[in-house]
Amino acid sequence: MNNSRISRRNFLRAAGIGAGAVALASCAAPPPAAQPSAQQPVTTPETGKKPLTFVWSPKAVNNPVFDVARRGAMDKAKELGITVEWIGPESADAQKQAELLDAAIARKVDGMGISCNDPDALKPVIDRAVDAGIPVITWDSDSPNSKRITFYSLDNEAAARKGAEIMVELLKDSPNKTYAILTGVPGAQNLEARIRAFREVADPAGLKWVATDPCNDDIQKGIEVVENRLTANPDLAGYFMAGAWPLFGDINAMPKFQAAAKAGMKVVAWDILENELKLLKEGLVHALIGQKFYGWGYDAVGILYDIVVNKKQYPPFVDTGFDLVRTPEEADVFLKKWQTGNWRD
Amino acid sequence: MSTNLAVEKSKATKTAARQPSLLRRLLQRPETSIILVLLVLSAVLSQSSSAFLTSDNIFNILRNNADIAIAALGVTLVILAGGIDLSIGSTMAFSGLVAAIAVSLGGTTAYQLPSFGLPPAIAFTLGVLAGAMVGLINGLLVVRLRLVPFIATLGMLGVVRGIVVGLTSGQTVRNFPIEFVALGQGYIGPVPTPVVFLIVLALVVALFLSYHVWGTYIYAIGGNETSALLTGLPVDRVKLLTYVLSGALAGVGGVLVVARLGVSAPTQALGYELFVIASAVIGGVSLSGGRGTVLGAVLGAILIGVLNNALVLLRVESYWQQAFTGGIILLSALIDRLRQRRS
Numbered sequence: 001m002n003n004s005r006i007s008r009r010n011f012l013r014a015a016g017i018g019a020g021a022v023a024l025a026s027c028a029a030p031p032p033a034a035q036p037s038a039q040q041p042v043t044t045p046e047t048g049k050k051p052l053t054f055v056w057s058p059k060a061v062n063n064p065v066f067d068v069a070r071r072g073a074m075d076k077a078k079e080l081g082i083t084v085e086w087i088g089p090e091s092a093d094a095q096k097q098a099e100l101l102d103a104a105i106a107r108k109v110d111g112m113g114i115s116c117n118d119p120d121a122l123k124p125v126i127d128r129a130v131d132a133g134i135p136v137i138t139w140d141s142d143s144p145n146s147k148r149i150t151f152y153s154l155d156n157e158a159a160a161r162k163g164a165e166i167m168v169e170l171l172k173d174s175p176n177k178t179y180a181i182l183t184g185v186p187g188a189q190n191l192e193a194r195i196r197a198f199r200e201v202a203d204p205a206g207l208k209w210v211a212t213d214p215c216n217d218d219i220q221k222g223i224e225v226v227e228n229r230l231t232a233n234p235d236l237a238g239y240f241m242a243g244a245w246p247l248f249g250d251i252n253a254m255p256k257f258q259a260a261a262k263a264g265m266k267v268v269a270w271d272i273l274e275n276e277l278k279l280l281k282e283g284l285v286h287a288l289i290g291q292k293f294y295g296w297g298y299d300a301v302g303i304l305y306d307i308v309v310n311k312k313q314y315p316p317f318v319d320t321g322f323d324l325v326r327t328p329e330e331a332d333v334f335l336k337k338w339q340t341g342n343w344r345d
Numbered sequence: 346m347s348t349n350l351a352v353e354k355s356k357a358t359k360t361a362a363r364q365p366s367l368l369r370r371l372l373q374r375p376e377t378s379i380i381l382v383l384l385v386l387s388a389v390l391s392q393s394s395s396a397f398l399t400s401d402n403i404f405n406i407l408r409n410n411a412d413i414a415i416a417a418l419g420v421t422l423v424i425l426a427g428g429i430d431l432s433i434g435s436t437m438a439f440s441g442l443v444a445a446i447a448v449s450l451g452g453t454t455a456y457q458l459p460s461f462g463l464p465p466a467i468a469f470t471l472g473v474l475a476g477a478m479v480g481l482i483n484g485l486l487v488v489r490l491r492l493v494p495f496i497a498t499l500g501m502l503g504v505v506r507g508i509v510v511g512l513t514s515g516q517t518v519r520n521f522p523i524e525f526v527a528l529g530q531g532y533i534g535p536v537p538t539p540v541v542f543l544i545v546l547a548l549v550v551a552l553f554l555s556y557h558v559w560g561t562y563i564y565a566i567g568g569n570e571t572s573a574l575l576t577g578l579p580v581d582r583v584k585l586l587t588y589v590l591s592g593a594l595a596g597v598g599g600v601l602v603v604a605r606l607g608v609s610a611p612t613q614a615l616g617y618e619l620f621v622i623a624s625a626v627i628g629g630v631s632l633s634g635g636r637g638t639v640l641g642a643v644l645g646a647i648l649i650g651v652l653n654n655a656l657v658l659l660r661v662e663s664y665w666q667q668a669f670t671g672g673i674i675l676l677s678a679l680i681d682r683l684r685q686r687r688s
Contacts, residue, residue: 061515090510091615186663213656214663219610220602221653224409228657231396231405248517250607252530 052082052110054304056297057101059115059141060092064273065293066115068343069140072297073113075344080305084297085109092217094121101125105132111304114148115140115296119189122146135307137314139300140291141190149307150314152300154322156190157197159289160242162324163268164201166287167238170266171207178208179238180229184217184245194242194270202240210236215245222246223253230256241269247276251284258284272323274338277331290323290334294343375629376641378680382673383648386655394658402654404537408605410650411539412437412598413617417624417642418550419480419594422587424625425554427567427634428487428494430591434617435505436479437599438609442509444472444600445518445609448525458518465525469600476596477589479505484588488581502618510611518609529605539601543643546594551639559583567634595621620649627677648677 056073058066070086077084087104089096094117102125104112112129116122116138126136126146135149142151171177179202183191195212203209210233215222222245230236234256241247247269251258261267261284269276272290279285292299299320306312325331337343371377390397416433423430448468449460463471479501486497531538554560562583566573574580603609628645630637652673656666 061510064516067515090507090515091612183663186666211657211660212663214666218612218615219606219608220613223606224653225657227405227409228654231402231654232394232658232660234396248606248608248610250519250526250530252526253606 052080052305052308054082054084054111054113054301055087055101055104055109056084056301057097057112057114058086058088059097059117061086061088061090065271065291066296068293069115069296071341072294072299072343073301074297076298076301076305080301082305084301088115089117092117094118098122098125101129105129105134108132109134111308112136113300113304114138114143116143117141119143119145135304137300137304137307139296150303150316150318152296152303152318152320154291154320156193159322160194160197161201162322163194163240163270163287163289164198164205164207166324166326167198167202167240167266167268168205168207170268170286171237174237174264176235176237177206178210178233178236179240180210180233180236181212182222182226182229182239182241182243182246183212183214184243186214191242198240198242207238217243217245219245219248223249227254227256230260234260236260236265238266238268241267244269244271244273244276247279247285248273249275251279251282261285272325272334274335277325277335277338280325280331281328281335286326288325288331290325292320292322294337295320298344372684375637375681376644378684379628379641379644379648379677381680382677383644383651386648386651386673390651390655390658397654397658400535404535404540406650406654407540407543407647408537409653410646411537411543412602412614413620413624413649414543414643414646415539415546415598415601416591416595416617416621417628417646418546418639419591420618420621421625421630421637421639421642422550422554422563423494423591424622424630424632425567425634425637426563426584426587427570428584428587429498429622429632430480430483430588430595431495431498431618431622432479432483432501432505433591433595433621434614435502435509436476436592436595437602437614437617438509438611439479439505440472440476440596440599441603441609441613442512442518442611443475444468444525445521445603447471448521449518450520450522458513458516460518460520462522465522465528468525469528472600472603473593473596476599477593480589480592480595481585483592484585487588488585506615509613513609513611515611517611519607521604521607526604526607529601529603530607539605542597542601546597547639547643550590550594554639559586563587564635567636569635621646623674624649627674627681629681648673 058069073084073086087100089100097117098121101112105128112134114122114136119142122143123146126143126148129136130147137150137152138148139152142153167179181195183195199209211229213225213229215225226246246254267285268287269285270289272288276285276288280288303314303318307314325334396402416437420430420433446458447461447463448465450462451460483498483501486492487494528538533541554563562578565578566580566583570580599614602613624645625637625642626632627648628641630642652670656669661669
């Protein structure tokens with residue numbers, strides 16, 4: 001009893017020291033980005049009036065691709081002399097996103113660009129904004145039945161078909177044609193479109209689909225699922241990743257994947273994140289389909305500005321196109337963008 | 346070992362007046378039902394895939410779920426004392442992030458964060474202390490400010506996750522020295538390092554519960570808090586300790602995952618509190634407190650890992666996977682209910 005008391009006191013003391021250390025570490029850090037990071041409002045030189053304010057809302061602020069979009073939006077805002085506020089939920093949560101946007105409607109902002117967490121959940125708030133005279137466009141992820149003016153995105157199906165064509169070509173001399181698909185949350189519209197389009201091209205061309213495994217958009221789970229899949233099918237010839245989840249981590253966390261890729265398994269994956277580009281250079285990934293992260297901010301803010309200021313008309317869908325990365329040289333181009341933070345060309 | 350691990354101290358003191366039959370004694374064990382489910386599942390899996398019963402695959406499952414099992418050890422202590430800890434997933438991410446910042450060699454995408462390049466042992470310790478600190482706050486909210494544990498730890502779930510996302514601006518922290526990564530990816534002999542951590546910690550917690558007087562207090566308080574108070578047990582201090590240990594153990598799990606994945610992501614372990622608590626409960630730890638064992642909680646985590654493995658090996662269609670997992674968990678709980686009635 002006595003002993004335990006002493007040890008507990010020591011433990012609490014140690015915990016106290018730890019608490020202090022962590023508190024110190026937190027003080028050194030900048031304020032959280034979850035708060036709306038508004039640019040300094042600047043008045044437009046021509047009119048001297050209060051500048052336009054757009055709200056740009058990603059699905060979640062905890063995702064590096066949206067950070068690139070944010071840079072794009074802020075760069076364009078600076079060019080146009082307007083204010084863009086970056087407002088999104090901490091994690092991908094449709095209801096939270098709708099609440100945040102409702103608050104922006106109440107403040108009578110001049111326009112909104114939204115990457116929708118859910119097409120139906122965001123529809124009412126988009127419609128409320130448009131009814132209140134606030135033009136809304138969507139980017140990356142749509143709400144097709146809402147009153148939004150246009151949707152700015154890549155054509156998921158076209159890009160996935162291209163990915164499948166590459167996979168077919170990569171496996172054309174391979175006697176083994178089996179492949180697996182990794183997805184995120186089952187039912188997510190963009191992922192379902194990618195999977196469907198990929199299979200529509202790959203399966204008739206003679207590739208043999210084995211399974212589609214979900215990882216709930218979770219890096220840890222993605223790694224577990226890929227390793228489990230390669231345990232069940234060690235001789236897989238191809239892997240199509242409809243999102244890059246497991247490739248976020250250290251490749252050594254996936255010894256089976258690494259071994260299979262070194263033994264000739266071909267990998268086509270979505271997105272062009274820094275880690276993926278490095279893996280492509282190492283020859284462990286063979287084709288990457290890049291979305292225009294920077295354009296989600298830069299180009300789309302330009303589109304909304306055109307609509308609000310220049311009264312320009314846009315069709316309901318504006319195709320961003322996509323980047324295809326297959327060679328180390330192409331990978332270097334995008335690695336440089338990640339490393340310098342300059343995505344402007 | 347298993348007898349030590351499995352000593353269950355129910356609130357009713359055991360009277361060994363009659364020696365019950367072996368079968369009856371087995372049925373009385375809370376781990377029985379989960380072992381049954383595991384055996385049946387393993388039999389089905391080894392029939393349908395030759396890959397299942399290989400040491401490679403088994404170690405893979407254990408390595409992938411060691412973090413959940415280690416965190417389950419901690420939440421078992423809290424639940425045994427009649428509490429609950431919903432902040433575990435966030436705590437795992439926070440501890441992982443603290444260790445990652447401490448150990449990172451820099452050049453990560455979370456460019457606004459400093460990286461200290463500290464030795465892995467120190468980074469590991471800081472990560473665990475960060476978890477213990479979250480636990481300490483949880484405990485103080487419960488025993489000093491008298492918040493209901495569900496609400497106190499639900500609040501902390503949000504606060505701590507928010508701090509993680511805020512500090513990183515949603516970016517990842519990476520670029521760790523090889524000695525740190527080895528904590529998650531390495532082996533000691535043939536056994537993956539995280540599994541060694543799990544075995545050692547499970548033994549320590551089991552011994553603590555069985556042989557340390559505070560271990561018995563935990564069962565007593567969870568069994569009947571009022572009578573524990575009347576008996577003069579240090580109820581508040583014991584409860585505080587369970588939260589601190591839960592935070593620290595979640596911290597160990599969180600740091601090990603970061604080491605294994607080679608990256609600390611703000612979404613790490615998002616929603617994992619459910620798996621961790623489910624591990625304990627499937628393993629026979631009673632949510633009303635006072636009943637359950639460490640062995641049960643570890644087996645519960647292993648069952649969840651085997652289930653994830655099964656989904657892939659059996660090629661369960663992705664749209665049906667949640668229903669499959671939920672069904673097995675229910676089945677396990679139903680067998681446990683049946684067992685309790687029989688014994």
